[in-house]
Structure formats: structure tokens, C-alpha cells
Amino acid sequence: MKDKTFVIILAVIMAVGVAATTALLIHGYSLWKEISIVEMIANWGY
Amino acid sequence: MDKKKLGKQLAVIALLIVMFAGLDLAIYQLFIKKVISHHSPGMQKMSVEVGNYVPFSGSENIYSVEGAERLEGDIPTIDGAAALLPVYAGFVESIYPEDSVIYNGEDYDPSSAMHYTNTRGAYKDIVDGNADIIICAQPSDEQLAYAAENGVELEMVQIGSDAFVFIVNANNPVDDITVDQIRGIYSGQITNWSELGGRNIHIAAMRRNEGSGSQTALEKLMGDMPIVPDYSALTGSPIGFSFRYYVTGMLAEGGVKILKINGIEPTRETIADGSYPVSGGLYAVYRKGETNGNVYKAVDFMLSPEGQKIVEESGYIPVR
Numbered sequence: 001m002k003d004k005t006f007v008i009i010l011a012v013i014m015a016v017g018v019a020a021t022t023a024l025l026i027h028g029y030s031l032w033k034e035i036s037i038v039e040m041i042a043n044w045g046y
Numbered sequence: 047m048d049k050k051k052l053g054k055q056l057a058v059i060a061l062l063i064v065m066f067a068g069l070d071l072a073i074y075q076l077f078i079k080k081v082i083s084h085h086s087p088g089m090q091k092m093s094v095e096v097g098n099y100v101p102f103s104g105s106e107n108i109y110s111v112e113g114a115e116r117l118e119g120d121i122p123t124i125d126g127a128a129a130l131l132p133v134y135a136g137f138v139e140s141i142y143p144e145d146s147v148i149y150n151g152e153d154y155d156p157s158s159a160m161h162y163t164n165t166r167g168a169y170k171d172i173v174d175g176n177a178d179i180i181i182c183a184q185p186s187d188e189q190l191a192y193a194a195e196n197g198v199e200l201e202m203v204q205i206g207s208d209a210f211v212f213i214v215n216a217n218n219p220v221d222d223i224t225v226d227q228i229r230g231i232y233s234g235q236i237t238n239w240s241e242l243g244g245r246n247i248h249i250a251a252m253r254r255n256e257g258s259g260s261q262t263a264l265e266k267l268m269g270d271m272p273i274v275p276d277y278s279a280l281t282g283s284p285i286g287f288s289f290r291y292y293v294t295g296m297l298a299e300g301g302v303k304i305l306k307i308n309g310i311e312p313t314r315e316t317i318a319d320g321s322y323p324v325s326g327g328l329y330a331v332y333r334k335g336e337t338n339g340n341v342y343k344a345v346d347f348m349l350s351p352e353g354q355k356i357v358e359e360s361g362y363i364p365v366r
Contacts, residue, residue: 006055013059017066024073031082037252037286038213038293042301044081046217046247046283 076280096162099131100149101139107132109359110139111352117340121146122332124344125161125168126181127259129292130328133206134160134181136356141347166257172331173198178341180331181205183259183289184266199334204365205348206328206357209290209312210263212305215283220244222306225267225323231285232264234274239283248282260288263326289326290317291361317363328362 001009098107109132121142126134138147138160146159154161161177169189171177173196185193185200193200212223220242230236231251240246253273254261264287265273285305290312293304304312308323316322330345347353354364 001052001055006059009059010062013062013066017062017069021066021070021073024070024078028073028078028082031078035082036292037254037288038302040081040252041213041215041284041286044215044250044284046215046245 081280096131096153097151099135101135101142101147101160102144103149105135108135108139109356110136111355112140114140114347114352115343116141116143117343118143120338120340121159122178122338122341122344123159123161123176124179124181125163125171125177127165127168127183128162129259129289130181130362131162132360133328133357133362136360137181137344137348137353140352140356141344165259165262166255169193169257169331172200172333178332178336178338179344182329182331183326184262184329185331186257186262186265188257189262200331201334201336202329202331203345203349204327205330205345205353206362206364207317207325208328208362209317209322210260210267210287210324210326211290211293211312212285212287212307213293213302214285214305216301216303218244218283218303220305221303222309224308228307229268229271232268232273233271234276237276244283249276250280250282250284251276252284252286254287259326263287263289263324267324294361314363325363328357 098105101108101110124134124138124142142159148155148158161171163171165182166189168177168180168182169185170192172180173193184202190200212228214220218239220239223242227236227242231249232253236242237249238246239249253264253275290304293302306312310316310322312322312325317325330348332341332345336342348357349366351366354366357364
């Protein structure tokens with residue numbers, strides 16, 4: 001694999017990975033803001 | 047083609063993919079799926095939604111009285127804690143002029159005499175002059191400092207009370223806790239449910255936003271003991287806190303239970319007679335030296351038998 005191709009593949013994986021993680025964190029944060037403490041404790045379990 | 051080099055490149059690519067997949071899976075499993083993914087429609091229904099408590103909308107959720115003298119002239123702007131919305135919506139519907147409340151379907155208009163923010167927003171608004179009366183629990187030290195910095199002194203008139211309660215998952219075998227144990231948990235000295243009669247599971251001590259009514263109540267309960275954040279507890283089982291009113295409506299949905307404190311259950315009777323050890327006051331707060339006579343009329347109404355009935359029918363404990 002040419003170095004240039006390798007770097008492009010790495011860049012694409014990094015971009016997709018960072019975007020997916022960011023989206024997941026944003027989704028989690030919005031849920032966190034909406035959910036009540038009672039629901040959170042009920043979900044969390046023992 | 048250098049096969050060794052190609053092997054290394056493919057290994058780096060695979061490692062990167064596995065690393066991101068593992069990270070996202072961990073976030074999802076530990077944080078989103080386990081703790082916050084499942085909203086219960088029943089619980090959502092019971093939580094305090096602003097649209098369910100709009101005065102003069104004919105809402106059955108608001109308890110108000112008929113025949114009370116309505117305010118005229120300079121109408122004071124009222125605001126308060128989220129959980130206390132039913133109380134001040136009842137006051138407004140009873141004594142405010144109908145045209146003083148402007149609700150746009152999602153929130154109150156800035157020109158409305160009734161606003162709805164939360165404890166933090168309400169204390170800021172009364173200091174900044176954007177509200178004239180707020181209905182809240184006690185202010186935090188930071189909120190008092192903000193008032194002092196701005197040369198505002200706050201008058202606080204207690205109009206009701208409620209229990210400060212601690213909740214755990216319904217499957218947790220611990221039913222009873224002491225005030226000292228609560229202090230131990232939140233100061234980091236007690237870290238495992240086995241120390242309280244439960245299984246060998248880490249205690250996830252949940253906290254609330256700084257300046258919220260319930261976080262301030264915890265700070266007051268802790269006294270001089272510092273609240274130590276615990277970031278390692280996501281795999282444990284939680285303990286959280288709130289006010290009784292906010293939790294009670296949701297208990298029927300199951301999943302959580304309120305702990306007794308020092309063997310006392312938080313009931314209307316034990317809160318009213320003071321035997322439940324961690325009750326908190328609900329206050330009508332206004333600026334000292336307020337010149338708008340309607341502020342005093344409104345507070346007098348809150349303390350009247352009709353006002354106290356609103357406090358009681360809204361789910362809280364009256365003071366008179």
C-alpha cells in the first residue's frame with residue numbers, strides 16, 4: 001500500500017471514529033439532561 | 047511490494063478501527079444503555095411539565111381558590127423552582143389578573159408576570175431584578191454571595207416544607223440509612239453497599255447541578271464535611287436525592303424506593319411534626335426593602351388559610 005493511500009485511509013477512519021464518538025456523547029448528554037433522577041436510578045439497577 | 051510493511055499498515059488500520067469501536071461500545075453499554083436510555087412514559091407523565099401547569103388554562107393539575115382578592119396595579123413577577131411550579135401556579139391562578147400571564151405554548155413571555163425557570167435561574171432573576179417573588183428552597187452559599195455582591199438582601203418567608211429524601215434502586219436490600227451514613231457516603235468514607243447491609247457492590251453517589259435546590263440541601267446536610275466526587279462508580283449501584291414531592295409521584299412506576307432515615311419514613315405526619323430528620327423549607331423570597339405593596343399582599347395570601355390550602359393540595363406540607 002502506498003504511504004499516501006495509507007494516510008488517507010487512516011484519516012478517513014479517524015474522521016469517522018471521532019464523528020461517531022462525538023455523536024454518541026452528544027446523544028448521551030441530551031438524554032442525561034432530559035431524564036429524571038428517578039428514571040436514572042431505576043434504569044441503573046442493583 | 048513489501049509484505050512486512052503492508053502487514054504493519056493493515057495492523058494499524060485494524061487497531062484503530064477496534065479502538066474506536068471499543069470506545070463507542072463502552073460509552074453505549076456503560077453510560078447510555080445502562081443508565082439513561084429508558085424513559086418510562088408513566089414517569090414522564092408524572093414529572094412536572096410546564097405545559098401542564100399554565101394558570102387560567104383550565105388545567106386540572108393546578109389547585110387554586112376562587113373568590114380571593116386579585117392584585118391590581120403593579121403586578122409582581124413571580125418565578126421559582128421547577129418542582130414548586132404547582133404551588134406558584136396555584137397562587138397565580140388565585141390572585142393574579144388573568145391577562146398578566148402570557149404563555150406562548152412552550153414558555154412564558156418575558157413580559158408575563160409569571161416565569162418558569164428553576165432554582166438557579168430564579169435566584170439570579172430576583173437579584174438581577176427580573177423577578178419580584180420567587181418560590182424556592184433555601185439558597186446556596188454561592189447564591190447568597192451573588193446577592194451580596196450585587197447589594198441585594200433577600201427576605202425569606204417560609205410558606206411550607208417538604209422532606210429531603212434519598213432514593214435507591216428498588217432491588218437494593220438496604221431500606222434504612224442514618225444521617226451519618228449519608229455524610230459518610232458523600233464524603234467518600236463509605237464506598238460499598240456491604241457497609242450498609244447490602245451486597246458487595248460499589249456505591250454510586252449521584253450528585254446534582256451546583257446551585258440546584260436539592261444539591262444545596264445536600265450541602266447543608268453535609269455541614270463542614272466536603273462532598274467528594276466519585277468518578278469510579280459507574281459500575282456500582284446508585285443512591286440519589288431529591289425532594290419528596292418530586293419523587294412520590296413517580297414511585298408508583300416502580301424501579302426505585304425512598305430510604306427511611308434514622309428509621310423514620312418521610313410522611314406528611316413525620317415531616318410536619320419534625321421527626322423526619324431532613325426536612326426542608328419552601329420559601330417565598332423577595333428583595334428586602336421592596337416597595338411594591340403587591341409583593342407583601344401576595345406573600346400574605348400565601349400564608350393565609352387559602353394559600354396554605356394551595357400548598358397542601360399541591361403536595362407539600364403547609365406551615366400553618
